[in-house]
Amino acid sequence: MSNNASHYDAIVLGAGGAGLMCASVAAQRGRRVLLIDHADQAGKKILISGGGRCNFTNIDTAPDRYLSANPHFAKSALSRYTPADFIALVDRHRIAWHEKTLGQLFCDGSARQIVHMLMEECAKGAVRISLGRPIREVDHADGRFTIRYGDETATAAALVMATGGPSIPKMGATGFAYDLARRFGLKVVEPRPALVPLTLGGDEILFRELSGVAADVVARCGKAAFREAALFTHRGLSGPAILQISSYWRHGEEIGIDFLPSCGRNWLLEAKRARPRSHFHTIVGEALPARLAEALTKKLGLWGELANMPDLKLGEAERRLGDWRFSPNGTEGFAKAEVTAGGISTAELSSQTMEAKTVPGLYAIGEGVDVTGWLGGYNFQWAWASGWAAGQVL
Numbered sequence: 001m002s003n004n005a006s007h008y009d010a011i012v013l014g015a016g017g018a019g020l021m022c023a024s025v026a027a028q029r030g031r032r033v034l035l036i037d038h039a040d041q042a043g044k045k046i047l048i049s050g051g052g053r054c055n056f057t058n059i060d061t062a063p064d065r066y067l068s069a070n071p072h073f074a075k076s077a078l079s080r081y082t083p084a085d086f087i088a089l090v091d092r093h094r095i096a097w098h099e100k101t102l103g104q105l106f107c108d109g110s111a112r113q114i115v116h117m118l119m120e121e122c123a124k125g126a127v128r129i130s131l132g133r134p135i136r137e138v139d140h141a142d143g144r145f146t147i148r149y150g151d152e153t154a155t156a157a158a159l160v161m162a163t164g165g166p167s168i169p170k171m172g173a174t175g176f177a178y179d180l181a182r183r184f185g186l187k188v189v190e191p192r193p194a195l196v197p198l199t200l201g202g203d204e205i206l207f208r209e210l211s212g213v214a215a216d217v218v219a220r221c222g223k224a225a226f227r228e229a230a231l232f233t234h235r236g237l238s239g240p241a242i243l244q245i246s247s248y249w250r251h252g253e254e255i256g257i258d259f260l261p262s263c264g265r266n267w268l269l270e271a272k273r274a275r276p277r278s279h280f281h282t283i284v285g286e287a288l289p290a291r292l293a294e295a296l297t298k299k300l301g302l303w304g305e306l307a308n309m310p311d312l313k314l315g316e317a318e319r320r321l322g323d324w325r326f327s328p329n330g331t332e333g334f335a336k337a338e339v340t341a342g343g344i345s346t347a348e349l350s351s352q353t354m355e356a357k358t359v360p361g362l363y364a365i366g367e368g369v370d371v372t373g374w375l376g377g378y379n380f381q382w383a384w385a386s387g388w389a390a391g392q393v394l
């Protein structure tokens with residue numbers, strides 16, 4: 001141990017949502033806390049989140065809205081620090097907010113307010129914050145962690161890994177937490193991009209001409225289904241429904257899209273009876289953007305009047321429009337993924353405290369852990385809740 005080292009009760013690596021929450025909670029409990037980030041600014045992902053307004057929680061938060069190899073793991077932390085707790089904090093800081101849709105809460109003003117709030121909470125507990133200096137070395141001996149960062153050295157009995165996942169590397173995101181966890185013998189569930197646009201190749205390349213078209217759909221993969229907007233892009237598909245389903249999708253699997261979720265059973269046959277002279281693409285175009293209706297009509301090969309189409313064919317068209325199968329050839333990867341699924345295995349951690357079972361004093365919180373929320377404020381709620389859980393016991 002260096003003689004010039006500074007000593008703390010806890011060192012938190014990563015000043016994102018989880019690290020800021022954890023550091024402030026522990027420090028306000030009287031712990032001496034050092035928070036280190038290689039970025040020159042804390043909470044960079046918070047600043048760009050929710051289109052600059054930060055979708056900071058979701059009032060419908062529930063454990064079944066998180067993906068993990070162990071779906072029970074997140075229950076404890078999520079139930080002990082709830083959306084209501086975070087809203088109370090936001091209210092104490094007089095930050096105005098609103099519900100946009102589907103339980104998603106956003107700042108009325110700016111995401112900066114959330115970062116400012118968390119920094120103020122850290123200041124209340126006199127957290128020492130080091131920004132813009134790289135972590136050069138992490139050692140562990142005799143129950144103490146020693147961190148060399150920039151040209152300084154610090155030691156503590158507790159070390160919290162809160163450096164997130166590798167999504168959006170150009171913002172400074174890294175797989176540092178995984179490397180560190182592996183060094184301590186902890187397993188890592190294969191990280192993969194999640195909440196990410198899907199790319200299309202082969203036959204589906206035809207859909208690229210629809211770039212810019214959006215539609216309200218139900219996207220399905222396995223048992224997961226999301227009704228929200230899908231957006232055609234020049235590379236494939238995006239939009240909330242697709243981002244949501246991407247977290248469940250694995251290479252080689254099919255995605256099913258219901259393009260007409262509001263149409264009842266036999267709606268095409270009923271349309272044929274009611275308006276036999278109408279053209280197929282006109283009828284479909286009443287429920288969908290015209291360009292999409294045309295592309296689907298082209299794919300189904302159903303040009304002409306409904307009256308000339310056998311019921312069997314219309315029944316088959318209805319089935320296909322209600323469950324259009326795509327085989328994405330990939331995703332847009334970590335460069336475009338809003339989060340990383342997988343991560344430090346929950347089997348290695350206490351769900352109460354986030355402490356590693358085999359390395360006393362080592363903790364993992366936030367996105368680096370194998371817990372991934374749906375789109376819509378769920379990932380920040382996990383960052384707050386897991387950060388709070390660790391902050392209680394440091």
Ligand code: FDA
Nearest residue numbers: 014016017018038049050055163164176366367377379380
């Ligand atoms: P986070 O990534 O926030 O923080 C990790 C910190 O560690 C960073 O400050 C980073 O600089 C630092 N770090 C990384 N490697 C390091 C290293 N080697 N050395 C030192 N420091 C290192 N979620 C949500 O709920 N609502 C929303 O509105 C959005 N919107 C959104 C938009 C976009 C564009 C993205 C990319 C993501 C979102 N998210 C979101 C997801 C959300 O941002 C994410 O889940 C949380 O920020 C995760 O918080 P963490 O603190 O775990 O990691």
